[in-house]
Amino acid sequence: QRSTIVTSQIPVDHWYDMIGNPTIADAVLDRLVHNAYRIELSGESLRKHRNLSAEDATQA
Secondary structure, eight states: OOOOOOOOSSOGGGHHHHHOOHHHHHHHHHHHHTTOOOOOOOSSOHHHHHHHHHHHHHHO
16 A cells, blocks of 8 residues: 655646546546545645745845
C-alpha cells in the first residue's frame, strides 16, 4: 500500500472545467477523491507574508 499526495491551487469543483472532458474528469475525480482526506486551506499566502516581511527588513 502506498500514499499519494495531490495538491492544486484550483478548487476541486473547477477541475471539470480544467480537464474539459466530463467523462475523463469523472474518472479522475472518482479515483482521487474515493477514500481521500481532503484539506482545503484558506487565508493569506504565507509566501506573500514572508516576501512583505523581507521587503520591510531591506528598507529599514
